[in-house]
Amino acid sequence: xxxxxxxxDREAADYLLKALKEAGHSPDHADNGEDGLELAISNNWDVLxxxxxxxxxxxxxxxxxxxxSGDETPVLILSALSQVDDRVTGLxxxxxxxxxxxxxxxxxxxxxxxxxxxxxxPQVETKLQVADLVLDRLAHSVTRAGHEIVLQPREFRxxxxxxxxxxxxxxxxxxxxxVWDYHFDPQTNVIDVHISRLRxxxxxxxxxxxxxxxxxxxxxxxxxxx
Amino acid sequence: xxxxxxxxDREAADYLLKALKEAGHSPDHADNGEDGLELAISNNWDVLxxxxxxxxxxxxxxxxxxxxSGDETPVLILSALSQVDDRVTGLxxxxxxxxxxxxxxxxxxxxxxxxxxxxxxPQVETKLQVADLVLDRLAHSVTRAGHEIVLQPREFRxxxxxxxxxxxxxxxxxxxxxVWDYHFDPQTNVIDVHISRLRxxxxxxxxxxxxxxxxxxxxxxxxxxx
DNA sequence: CGGAAACTATGAGAATCTTGGTTATTGAAG
DNA sequence: CTTCAATAACCAAGATTCTCATAGTTTCCG
Numbered sequence: 001x002x003x004x005x006x007x008x009d010r011e012a013a014d015y016l017l018k019a020l021k022e023a024g025h026s027p028d029h030a031d032n033g034e035d036g037l038e039l040a041i042s043n044n045w046d047v048l049x050x051x052x053x054x055x056x057x058x059x060x061x062x063x064x065x066x067x068x069s070g071d072e073t074p075v076l077i078l079s080a081l082s083q084v085d086d087r088v089t090g091l092x093x094x095x096x097x098x099x100x101x102x103x104x105x106x107x108x109x110x111x112x113x114x115x116x117x118x119x120x121x122p123q124v125e126t127k128l129q130v131a132d133l134v135l136d137r138l139a140h141s142v143t144r145a146g147h148e149i150v151l152q153p154r155e156f157r158x159x160x161x162x163x164x165x166x167x168x169x170x171x172x173x174x175x176x177x178x179v180w181d182y183h184f185d186p187q188t189n190v191i192d193v194h195i196s197r198l199r200x201x202x203x204x205x206x207x208x209x210x211x212x213x214x215x216x217x218x219x220x221x222x223x224x225x226x
Numbered sequence: 227x228x229x230x231x232x233x234x235d236r237e238a239a240d241y242l243l244k245a246l247k248e249a250g251h252s253p254d255h256a257d258n259g260e261d262g263l264e265l266a267i268s269n270n271w272d273v274l275x276x277x278x279x280x281x282x283x284x285x286x287x288x289x290x291x292x293x294x295s296g297d298e299t300p301v302l303i304l305s306a307l308s309q310v311d312d313r314v315t316g317l318x319x320x321x322x323x324x325x326x327x328x329x330x331x332x333x334x335x336x337x338x339x340x341x342x343x344x345x346x347x348p349q350v351e352t353k354l355q356v357a358d359l360v361l362d363r364l365a366h367s368v369t370r371a372g373h374e375i376v377l378q379p380r381e382f383r384x385x386x387x388x389x390x391x392x393x394x395x396x397x398x399x400x401x402x403x404x405v406w407d408y409h410f411d412p413q414t415n416v417i418d419v420h421i422s423r424l425r426x427x428x429x430x431x432x433x434x435x436x437x438x439x440x441x442x443x444x445x446x447x448x449x450x451x452x
Numbered sequence: 453c454g455g456a457a458a459c460t461a462t463g464a465g466a467a468t469c470t471t472g473g474t475t476a477t478t479g480a481a482g
Numbered sequence: 483c484t485t486c487a488a489t490a491a492c493c494a495a496g497a498t499t500c501t502c503a504t505a506g507t508t509t510c511c512g
Contacts, residue, residue, distance in 0.1 A: 084330040091336040096344075097323065104310040110317040118322075118344055126352065126364065137364050138352065152498060153379065189460085190500060196461055215459070215508065378470060415487090416472060422489055439487065441481065 001116050002043070003027040006036030006062065007051040007078065012101075016049070019105050020112075033057025040066055045073050046116040049108075052079035052090065060093045067094040074115035078103070128163035131223035133202060133210055135163055144202055154179070155198050162211070162221040171218035195219055227342050228270070229253040232262030232288065233277040233304065238327075242275070245331050246338075259283025266292055271299050272342040275334075278305035278316065286319045293320040300341035304329070354389035357449035359428060359436055361389055370428055380405070381424050388437070388447040397444035421445060 003020055007013040008031050020027040028043075030036035033054040040048055040062070048066075052059040063075050075097075077090040082100035090098045097111050128135045132145045135156075142149040142159065151159060157179045162170055172191050176182045180190070195211070203209040212220050229246055233239040234257050246253040254269075256262035259280040266274055266288070274292075278285040289301050300323075303316040308326035316324045323337050354361045358371045361382075368375045368385065377385060383405045388396055398417050402408045406416070421437070429435040438446050 084333050088332050088336045091333075091340050096340055104314075106314050107310050107317075110314045114317050114322055154499070186500090188501060192460060193462075193500075196463095200462090213460070380471070412472085414473060418487070419472080419489090422487095426489085439480095441486070 001025045001046045001113075003047050003049060003112065004030065004036070004039055004043070004045045005049045006030045006033065006040075006054060006059065007049070008032060008054050009051070012051075016105075016108075019109070023109055025112075031055075033059065033062050037062045037065060040073070041069070041071065047112050048073055048075045049112065050075055050077055050095075052077055052081060052086075060090065063094045074118060076108070076111055076115060078108075128160065128166070130163060130166045130210055130221055132206075133163075135159060142202070144206055149201055151198070151201065154194060155201070158194055158198055159202070159221075162219065165221075167220070167222045169214045169217050169220045174218070227251045227272045227339075229273050229275060229338065230256065230262070230265055230269070230271045231275045232256045232259065232266075232280060232285065233275070234258060234280050235277070238277075242331075242334075245335070249335055251338075257281075259285065259288050263288045263291060266299065267295070267297065273338050274299055274301045275338065276301055276303055276321075278303055278307060278312075286316065286321075289320040300344060302334070302337055302341060304334075354386065354392070356389060356392045356436055356447055358432075359389075361385060368428070370432055375427055377424070377427065380420060381427070384420055384424055385428070385447075388445065391447075393446070393448045395440045395443050395446045400444070 001024075003025050005013060005016055005020070005027055007016065007029070010031070013029055013031065017027045017029055028039065030039050034056045036050065036054065037057060050059045050062060054062070059077065059079070063077070066073070066075075075095050077095040077098045078101060079086065079090065079098070080101045087098045087100070096115055099108055099111060126136065126138050128137065133142070134144075135142050137160065140156070142151055142156070158175065161175065161179050165174075173185075175191050176185070180186075195213075199209075199211050203211055208224065210221050210223065212222065212224065214220050227250075229251050231239060231242055231246070231253055233242065233255070236257070239255055239257065243253045243255055254265065256265050260282045262276065262280065263283060276285045276288060280288070285303065285305070289303070292299070292301075301321050302323045302325060303321040304325055304327060305312065305316065306327045313324045313326070322341055325334055325337060352362065352364050354363065359368070360370075361368050363386065366382070368377055368382070384401065387401065387405050391400075399411075401417050402411070406412075425435075425437050429437055436447050436449065438448065440446050
């Protein structure tokens with residue numbers, strides 16, 4: 001489990017990192033609020049363990065900034081401030097749990113694991129995205145660079161399948177099986193035709209193409225703008 | 227917010243219920259483990275607050291049973307047992323937080339609200355269900371009693387809308403606006419016809435009907451098998 | 453390099469499916 | 483018994499999908 005510890009006290013941090021590793025997790029460490037925030041944003045953590053008093057940027061401020069940006073990674077606040085008011089403030093600021101120092105490592109571990117349990121939970125992919133092309137499976141809508149794109153049912157399924165396998169090459173047989181539910185070769189170029197139409201909708205008029213032909217193999221959707 | 231308090235100490239329970247109400251929530255109460263478990267299962271709670279030592283059935287046992295049945299409602303454990311080991315045991319048993327007695331109500335409230343945040347959070351309704359009829363918005367499929375049902379696009383939207391308002395009466399005007407995007411009265415019986423077609427697919431041949439006519443008002447989908 | 457072969461793209465039309473609408477008849481509720 | 487709803491049967495318009503013919507590309511080999 002990927003855990004980011006933001007804690008300035010070197011000794012406390014070392015102890016915590018070592019113990020987390022022994023418990024089978026993959027902790028990383030920042031020793032001030034600014035670096036911590038940056039790390040928190042740039043990586044995909046399962047849980048953050050944040051000390052409240054930090055140099056450069058306060059722990060609560062880190063959490064608030066994170067939450068304001070829409071990040072919902074669970075946060076366990078660690079603090080020497082142990083009054084009820086301190087706890088309430090911490091939780092209200094966006095913390096998911098609050099543990100006062102000194103703490104027992106076994107309890108911290110249990111609490112961290114409770115928090116991560118949530119995150120791993122019912123995570124359903126409702127939006128599929130490549131570059132500026134977004135397909136929303138619930139709203140049943142497609143947009144590129146903010147522009148609404150209207151797709152026919154079959155085109156939608158086709159794009160959905162391609163996006164599910166973004167970056168990979170998708171063969172005609174795969175498309176036949178998964179988008180058309182054909183389990184035989186229809187001996188026609190249905191797919192080519194639909195790819196053509198889809199391409200004219202999602203690529204034509206935009207900066208760079210996303211739907212690529214892989215000669216002799218099939219098709220592939222990927223961001224090749226850079 | 228719907229909160230179930232399972233606590234046997236009448237005085238403590240009364241105090242807690244009163245305070246939760248004042249904070250704007252809707253608490254309910256059970257004073258023993260068995261009733262608590264039953265209530266927890268049969269209703270859809272946002273958070274459970276469970277005392278650890280309960281008559282008839284231990285608090286931890288309630289939680290374990292709940293989790294074993296797939297229920298993931300957040301649980302805050304309340305207990306006089308305040309040792310680290312007790313806390314760890316409680317959290318490992320499936321609790322999401324652990325508060326030792328005596329506690330400050332403000333902290334309990336903050337923690338309960340943190341827990342409910344999760345539940346309300348990134349919860350996307352991907353499946354809509356009434357009785358044995360399931361509509362999966364991602365898979366774009368409909369089944370009743372395990373049998374696949376094939377719906378036309380318009381029928382799908384119609385059923386989706388009805389299920390979103392399961393139990394409520396849906397008027398023709400609502401359907402016209404939300405399923406047909408008409409903002410006027412077409413003066414025809416389009417809806418009746420589609421309802422009829424939908425009904426023949428989802429109700430005909432099954433044990434009991436789900437799609438009911440509410441004379442003079444509209445339609446309603448609900449489980450009336452019992 | 454030249455050109456055939458293999459592969460892919462696309463426009464146009466045909467075929468099919470879906471929808472909205474009509475009507476007549478039957479059924480149910482008040 | 484009157485009114486509202488349900489259903490079946492049917493049609494036509496429009497949407498959607500598939501087929502086909504043709505044109506365009508790329509690859510490969512002599």
